[in-house]
Amino acid sequence: MMGETMKVDRRDAKLTLAHLYVAFIALALGGLAGLLQTLVRSGKFNLPAGISYYTILTTHGVLLGLVLTTFFIIGFQFAAVSRTSGAFSDRVRFWGWVGFWTMTIGTAMTAFFILTGQAAVLYTFYAPLQAHAGFYLGLTLVVVGSWISGFAIFAHYARWKKQNPGKASPLLTFMSVTNMILWLVCTLGVAATVLFQLLPWSLGITDRINILVSRTLFWYFGHPLVYFWLLPAYMIWYVVIPKVIGGKIFSDSLARLAFILFLIFSIPVGFHHQLLEPGITPFWKYVQVILTFMVVIPSLMTAFAMFATFESYGRSKGATGLFGWLRKLPWGDARFFAPFVGMLFFIPGGAGGIINASHQLDQVVHNTVWVTGHFHLTIATTVVLTFFGAAYWLIPHLSGRVMTKAMNRLAIIQTVVWAIGMTFMSGSMHFAGLLGAPRRSAFSTYGNSPQALEWIPYQIAQAVGGTILFIGIILVLVIVTNLAFFAPKGETEFPVAEAAEPAERTALAMENWKLWIGITVALILIAYTIPFVDMIQNAPPGSKGYKLW
Amino acid sequence: MAKAELQQTSPKMKEKEPPLKGTLASVFLLGFFIIFSWVSVYFLFLHRL
Numbered sequence: 001m002m003g004e005t006m007k008v009d010r011r012d013a014k015l016t017l018a019h020l021y022v023a024f025i026a027l028a029l030g031g032l033a034g035l036l037q038t039l040v041r042s043g044k045f046n047l048p049a050g051i052s053y054y055t056i057l058t059t060h061g062v063l064l065g066l067v068l069t070t071f072f073i074i075g076f077q078f079a080a081v082s083r084t085s086g087a088f089s090d091r092v093r094f095w096g097w098v099g100f101w102t103m104t105i106g107t108a109m110t111a112f113f114i115l116t117g118q119a120a121v122l123y124t125f126y127a128p129l130q131a132h133a134g135f136y137l138g139l140t141l142v143v144v145g146s147w148i149s150g151f152a153i154f155a156h157y158a159r160w161k162k163q164n165p166g167k168a169s170p171l172l173t174f175m176s177v178t179n180m181i182l183w184l185v186c187t188l189g190v191a192a193t194v195l196f197q198l199l200p201w202s203l204g205i206t207d208r209i210n211i212l213v214s215r216t217l218f219w220y221f222g223h224p225l226v227y228f229w230l231l232p233a234y235m236i237w238y239v240v241i242p243k244v245i246g247g248k249i250f251s252d253s254l255a256r257l258a259f260i261l262f263l264i265f266s267i268p269v270g271f272h273h274q275l276l277e278p279g280i281t282p283f284w285k286y287v288q289v290i291l292t293f294m295v296v297i298p299s300l301m302t303a304f305a306m307f308a309t310f311e312s313y314g315r316s317k318g319a320t321g322l323f324g325w326l327r328k329l330p331w332g333d334a335r336f337f338a339p340f341v342g343m344l345f346f347i348p349g350g351a352g353g354i355i356n357a358s359h360q361l362d363q364v365v366h367n368t369v370w371v372t373g374h375f376h377l378t379i380a381t382t383v384v385l386t387f388f389g390a391a392y393w394l395i396p397h398l399s400g401r402v403m404t405k406a407m408n409r410l411a412i413i414q415t416v417v418w419a420i421g422m423t424f425m426s427g428s429m430h431f432a433g434l435l436g437a438p439r440r441s442a443f444s445t446y447g448n449s450p451q452a453l454e455w456i457p458y459q460i461a462q463a464v465g466g467t468i469l470f471i472g473i474i475l476v477l478v479i480v481t482n483l484a485f486f487a488p489k490g491e492t493e494f495p496v497a498e499a500a501e502p503a504e505r506t507a508l509a510m511e512n513w514k515l516w517i518g519i520t521v522a523l524i525l526i527a528y529t530i531p532f533v534d535m536i537q538n539a540p541p542g543s544k545g546y547k548l549w
Numbered sequence: 550m551a552k553a554e555l556q557q558t559s560p561k562m563k564e565k566e567p568p569l570k571g572t573l574a575s576v577f578l579l580g581f582f583i584i585f586s587w588v589s590v591y592f593l594f595l596h597r598l
Contacts, residue, residue, distance in 0.1 A: 304572065304576055307569075307571070307575040307576060311569055311571045311572045311575075312567045315567050316567070322571050322574055323571050323575075325571055347579060347582060348586070351582060351583045351586040352586070354583060354587060355590050358587070358591075360594050361590045364590055364593055364594045364597070434590075434593065
């Protein structure tokens with residue numbers, strides 16, 4: 001019988017490690033591109049050898065936003081499922097490898113077309129900017145590979161359920177399955193725009209493209225993508241961090257409910273990225289803004305659960321006073337410290353998200369570098385620092401090594417460096433955005449307009465922050481390389497906490513997938529059908545493709 | 550019956566319930582921060598009308 005095992009099977013460990021290696025290579029290359037971007041935007045630096053700013057922009061966006069995240073997440077989920085639901089069958093593992101190689105070949109293909117200057121399309125699919133068809137095909141392979149891996153996880157989950165009738169699945173397995181269902185449903189949108197619009201258009205089969213339909217399909221995918229990044233971080237917060245600090249999961253049921261709410265509410269919300277676009281009536285924008293605010297609820301539930309976990313632990317250790325429990329937390333343990341700093345940054349990150357999604361407030365910040373600052377808090381700090389914190393136990397667990405005290409200290413320093421760098425970079429992006437500085441564009445004084453000149457000090461601050469962050473990337477690469485290949489041999493724990501009060505019946509109700517997927521699909525149809533039909537029926541002639549850089 | 554069960558379990562629950570005053574204060578601080586940020590940008594919007 002496949003019960004709860006303490007270690008990830010060695011063969012499954014190899015599969016996860018392969019994903020993590022690609023993720024950290026993407027971090028190195030994508031991070032370098034990010035550093036170059038901030039230097040160019042300071043106005044003090046020009047790229048050598050005729051390299052275009054927009055080439056490195058797409059490199060940065062694709063490698064960090066899609067490759068680092070997707071590879072880390074799928075690798076982590078394979079390990080989490082294997083750890084909590086038992087070793088994979090040979091068949092599941094085989095399909096896991098097929099998924100990995102499909103994604104890797106797709107990544108290599110995409111990288112080739114970006115680096116050869118044939119795919120400067122801002123962040124991924126920004127029609128009417130047109131890329132070489134190979135770029136779209138490469139990214140299609142990344143998505144298809146992730147689907148294969150998702151189905152491998154589903155197959156393993158189904159086997160566990162068959163072997164454990166009437167039992168609720170282990171929490172980490174449940175969360176991984178929820179995240180892969182979310183991913184599968186939302187990537188249908190991006191697959192539709194690539195297969196039916198972008199590929200035929202880039203191959204010359206069709207001459208023009210319906211921009212609004214393409215953008216709508218992209219944002220149908222683009223916002224749940226954010227939750228696909230965030231949910232694995234939440235898995236670590238809910239299940240791993242309580243064990244690392246020596247406590248228990250505050251509520252198993254609350255964690256499961258939060259994940260189901262994310263599945264239901266994170267998809268029919270894409271219009272809040274399109275609030276300032278013509279062609280969508282205000283009513284449907286309003287409906288999707290309401291749904292966007294619904295998805296704030298599970299994040300607030302998570303914030304509550306984290307505070308409660310920390311306070312319960314601190315009180316059990318005799319903490320007194322309103323905030324005395326904070327002193328009892330293991331500040332010297334990088335496995336805790338890095339994700340905790342990530343959580344702190346999610347407070348301004350989340351507040352900024354609520355501002356972005358409010359129609360009037362969006363008019364202040366839309367298409368400004370404020371938005372860039374926002375997602376560098378959420379994905380590039382909250383999620384990434386949590387992933388780094390997870391790598392500090394996951395990689396040695398898989399490689400059969402232990403993290404030394406020196407490496408732990410370096411990881412603490414890395415976290416501090418990251419926090420300082422991001423405060424400079426994201427903070428100045430937020431302020432410059434409020435002053436109207438645009439996102440996506442290379443350095444320009446816009447004919448020495450007084451308003452544009454106001455942004456320059458903030459752009460220099462962004463370069464300072466970007467440089468500090470790049471030092472942070474070098475540090476994390478040193479730590480990760482050490483943990484994978486050079487750290488002393490030994491056993492490292494994969495921390496999985498127990499729930500304070502197991503609630504089997506509630507947990508089982510949360511696995512009524514027909515119900516949850518049914519509600520998810522119904523909400524998507526309600527939020528999208530009428531405006532989408534309207535976009536097609538009243539479509540303008542469409543746009544030709546542009547290759548500007 | 551249900552009421553009797555509730556009465557029986559309540560004192561037990563009270564014993565087990567950890568004091569979460571710090572959590573309450575933390576979520577309030579978080580809420581105030583969100584409201585403060587939102588209102589700040591809203592006033593900026595009004596100012597620029």
